[in-house]
Amino acid sequence: MTWRSPLALVRDALRGQRARRSDLRSLESNLPYEGLGKARQPNRHFPGNAIKTTKYTPLFFIPMNLFEQLHRWANVYFVGLAFLNFVPVVNAFQPAVALIPICIIMSLTALKDAWEDFRRYQSDRKLNNMPCFIYGRKEKQFVERRWKDVRVGDFVKVVCNETIPADLLLLHTSDPDCVCHIETANLDGETNLKQRRAVPHVCISDPELDPESFGSVVVCEKPNNNLNHFKCYVEKPNKERVGAGIESLLLRGCTVRNTDHAVGFVVYAGHETKSMLNNNGARYKRSKLERKLNTDVIFCVILLVAMCLVGAVGHYLWLLSLPAAPPYLIPQGGPESPSLTSFYMFFTMIILLQILIPISLYISIELVKIGQVFFITNDIDLYDEETDNRMQCKALNITEDLGQIEYIFSDKTGTLTENKMVFRRCSIGGNEYPHQENAIRLAVFDEEESEEEVIFNQRTPPPPAGWSLDAEETSSGYAQHQRCSKRQGSGAAFSSPLETEVIPDRKLLQQISGAPSGGGPYLDFFLALAICNTVMVSMATTQRQRVRRLSQACPTKSPLDSLSNLLKGAGSIKNVFTSCRHKPKRRTHPDNAVIEEVQFSPHANTEEIGNTKGVRARSPRRGPPTANLDNLCYEAESPDEAALVYAAKAYGFVLLARTPDRVTVRLPSGEDLAFEVLDTLAFDYSRKRMSVLVRHPITKERVLYTKGADYAIMELLGTPYAEHLSGNQKAIATDTQHHLNSYAKDGLRTLCIAKKVVSDSVYASWSANRQRALAAIDDRDKLIMDTAMQLETNLTLLGATGIEDRLQDSVPDTVVALREAGIQVWVLTGDKPETAVNIGYACRLLEEEDLVINMSCRNKVTCTSILDCTLEEVRRYSSDPRNVDTTQAISLVIDGHTLTTALSPDLQDRFVDLARRCRSVLCCRVTPLEKSRVVKVVKEKLGVTTLAVGDGANDVNMIQAADVGIGISGQEGMQAVMASDFAISRFKHLKKLLLVHGHWCYTRLANTIIYFFYKNVAYVNLLFWYQFYCGFSGTAMIDYWLMIFFNLFFTSTPPIMFGIMDKDLSAEMLLGVPELYKTGQGEGVYNFTTFWVSVLDAFYQSLVCFFVPYLTYQDSDIDIFTFGTPLNTVSLFTILLHLSIEIKSWTLVHWLIMVGSVALYFIVTLIYSATCVTCNPPSNPYWIFQSQMADPMFYLVCIITTVIALLPRYVFHVLKNSITSSALMQAKHLDRLDPSSRDQWIKEWRSLRGGGQVGRPRLPTPPSPTLETPVDVYPPSPTTSDVMGDDFTLNVFSKKRPSHT
């Protein structure tokens, strides 16, 4: 390497920095520069692919770790005190010894850090040394290198099932269509394959790519952590620009699937890759309890300062009272005034009494939380068999917040519901097709599901009434499917027959068969269903193959792949299941073929027909030539897309294949149509629709098929003015709207399907715009969206669909329980108000006797007035004495637009005030951003603890905004789970998580913290009281080592165990009586009173523990450390027995640890006293403990002191338990009964309450045990026929029914 001047180096460094920081980066290929010095490399400024996630280097570990640890102010405090002890005038202990506790704690932490860092180092090294193929100019081919050799500007080849080493711009793949499939499970946990396509027209898809001919410049944006966005263009040598986005980017950490090999250009490497930028470690959330704890630590500091002041002043007065210098006052060598000495004494006192600030508290709390998390994740009730998922705790330090939740914000789809979409009804061209057979099938399915045991044993289920022969056949088929699926324990997303199979409506079938081929709304409608989506088609057989290869590739996997390894299991199950469930059907094949009509036979035979036809028909160009249509597997990003494709399939419109350029659909006639895809306007949350622009193979028209939310489509029909619609079209629109309303009232998700024929001229101009938008860097997203909106106008309505999203198991039960627990449940959904209200009734968020306020308005003025009126109304309503006894509650349904207005700063207060008075709130049509704003506003304005639960990417904001974020690992990928603090698999798990674990964690931790404060105050005060007898000179009468041991070993494990394992109530009780949850809400157990009561109790106990021995030994010949021994022993007994009073249930572990602690104390002290002759000058414990244990006086003192010290607390507990009758106490009493009679009591309570009456401080009295009524009888959810929100309406309607008798 040639020598370069330092100036040049500096200039180069500056240029590099500028290059890294600029918004745009121009990257060239490295190949022309290969072999040149580093200074000549074009991309030298950008980091290489080697990663280093370790925090420390071996050389600087100690200073860096110390620096890191000293960020905690508690550590600074203790280190400061330890060093203060080295100052001779103020020291209280032997300086070296005083360092021990802080050293132990800090070295433990350092050890933990070092171990974690070493693990990171190992995984880094493993990753950096993984093999990959980089193109070398010398070798003229791809040569094997290691990951860390990859640089920006290199060409990297990735073969199938390999992990991608850096962010690559895809240039070439082995696939003729230039596509490549990747699995992003390592990044976001989504298992479905994602298609990536090579940047078009940059590399000619020769059989082999020639990287040396690559002369283009890649201009891309600055690295960011957004996994779903990437902006870049490739400037060819001829200055032509080709845009590329995320669809051409292969992300580091993903795995290439289904593609032989792919070649990409490295745009980001190492730490600049999107996956690394996303990998920013665990978030640190501070729980409410911890914030409260910190204020109490400050109280302790104040207390400490006060006590030290007393010490300093006391010393001053004591010195003044001496007439002359006595022989025991040691001259310090120099004139010293009493005031200066007492000033020093202040610091000595701080050192002496330092553990008043509990050094062990923070580390103990962490241990307790780890233990709590262990038990939560191991709870078998929170385990989901279908997905083989345990409860996951991502945030380790907010377990106790689970016990304090007051508001829950829940997503609807996928959270309350299964997010397994089932096609239910459709409306085409203004005609409704109710699909009644399908509805019956679903009903039967439900029945079977609930009686799976029966089905397991008997071959044929009871034939459902009113069904034709084939239906019966089908139903037995279902039964067998069911058996199959249960046997495999699988519930993989789209394999269940529930979603995949639809029984066509007979009337509709006839319509289609009667329709002229090539036209008519029916054909268009089903074509739109089949085409307008992003569903991937894969063969069950190829998929199986893929899985097998995957498992072979397993040993070479990086540790990163752990997630995908887990998911592999699920994949293989899915396949086994798929193959399994088709067996019975093949068996039935001959019969069906005979019985059924040839064409459009309902359901089960559709596939067979398609199959036989498929063989006869000319084989499609790239379609699966001999594939059995049964093996078609649809992988969709959102489940409703799949549901629509399956629905189209049931009517004979089978989606055969989809590539970026082409969609192949088989028509009912057996013909295969290959549509050329001109563009796909992807779904986004603001447009709420998606479109696909295709060229019709026969008519050669350019057709735009659009599918979207009804209001998003209805606005775009024809011209903006309704009167310009042709008469027919208008009628269709109104009829469809009518149908849509009725679907919504049934709780169905509605989608509108529309089409538009685009003329050549329009397309040409639009297409140019579109290209510009795609190549843009700034505002690319906005431009793309604008172009999409330009095209989606003047649509022709084809029809609408109603998809059912079934409620998850025991959602109503959970919602009712949460409400009884005093938690307000809000549902935030993107659906229509009608759908939301209906779901609200179904999941018992709304009760039929509720007063439902529906708010919907367009502008701010009306919104303000409505808000004011409503608030007034509600206030009057709740203050009305007549309403005190009624069980009626107020519920609010608010629409997204109104919500935005209501959340504006000047209306916020009024809105929150209104919402506070409502029992439940439903927000409809809200965007992700609004969701998080609602959460933030409620959290800030009401100062309550909030919880957000959701499953999709649109819930991420909300989950992060709430105090506790819960992700449901459902059908929509893992983004919500990644952002959450806790991840569960079903909504119903929330019940046990909050009511049981939340309650336990909170009470356990709160009691542990209170106990820790008590313990330290009680122990330190012994030293304080002694100061009154030693001239406030800072003497400790307990050997310093024993003092350290006392805190570190003798009394540390019991409270930790208490914090992890104590159970104030049984899980059954907490689940049975949700009202018990209220004890943790708001101030909860750990509040001002409990804290100060325990501190006062600590003062009292320390007074007793000091003065009883003092009065006993007064005027005797006892020496200092002999006096300290009974004190130490007495306080050990007091402190441990105090804990025993607090412990609610004793298991074997409790006994072992308690007895063990006492035994440890005696053993260690005995050994220490027997061996330490002069080991610890100047204190001298030799043989003192032994001589004390030989003295009967010692035992007499220990007994009486402990009894006196604990008597008040014991009596207080007894009286509290005997006299007060809070719900908690009553529950404790009940808990002591045997399980069967306890359950009976709980049942009686519940039946008496008449189904979910909330807000009573005391539990109603159960009647005599004979009056037992069934508990969980929910009234069927009513369908509200009331008019729901048109423009600014305020409907306060209530349907009062006689309450349950």
Place this chain on the structure above:
Amino acid sequence: MGKAKVKPGPLGRRPDNSAFKQQRLPAWSPMLTANSVLPFFYVMAVICMVLGVWLLLTVQSTQEIKVDYTDAGTCNVCLEMRKNVSNAAKSCSCTVRFEIQKAFKGDVFFYYGLRNFHQNLRRYMDSRDDGQLVGKKANLKNPSSYCEPFSKDPSGLPVAPCGAVANSMFNDSFSLTYHGSSGLTAAVPLLRRGITWYTDKNIKFHNPKIDNLTLPQVFEGTAKPLYWQRPVYQFEPLDPNNNGFINDDLIVWMREAAFPNFKKLYGILNRTNKPFKNGLPAGNYSVEISYNFPVQYFQGRKGVVLTTLTWFGGQNYFLPIAYLVTSGLILLVAVVLTVVWWKFGKNGNNMQE
């Protein structure tokens, strides 16, 4: 936790259904209510009562007499004399008389007592070198820094034993005389050995051992503590087992008292000869005191204490009274609880009201 090992099979991540992991360990949950703790309270009250009465009876059998001699009798003169520092080297003795009305039965212990002397001041109690006292040769000539400023004498010689504790050693001595009713006067024999802890005498305190050297030779090159009249090897030159660091008085003094008012053992009545075979007979006694220890600097008092001991120590009324009072308190609480039990939860749970 999340990293739990994954077992193969469809339900691989299913948590163990064990009682521990599911938090279903069999547990005993005591319920502290009036009816369940009442027996315990009554039993405790009775136990405390019995112990209290027993202790009270025991304590009443002990006898104790305290004689403050700071300025009593002829000691007034000595007190005045000690007020002047220049007289420190002059000897002064005085006599104090007292009467024992009831004979002390059994072993009688002779203590000297000090009031307002803080042996427990932190710097004072630290000002010693246990290494030196245990006989380490290195520490003899090179005392620990804890002894500062009493580790070297003005001429720079190391002090043995060093430190403020040894320096301020109590140096009054006593001789007790019995004046019988028949005019008989007898010196009361006191055992001046065996007044220390066994472990102190034999393990914690040793004279430095150098082959064939006598004690004075061993201590050569060290200075006596500033306030002392004689060096440490002249405590009892005739008895090598009570001289130097293993002198009983030194050992007793070096065990620092916990409180400013304390007593320390001086001797035990030797009961081999008449009339002291059964203890101290009733009658008049006098103590002759060699009055050396100055107390005026700290407004202190000096005294002697004669006492008999029981199995749990000297005459100490606090403990029996504490037991009796506690017993009464528990009984009171128990009665209150009985009323509570009667009124509220008589039938075990109060769900009905």
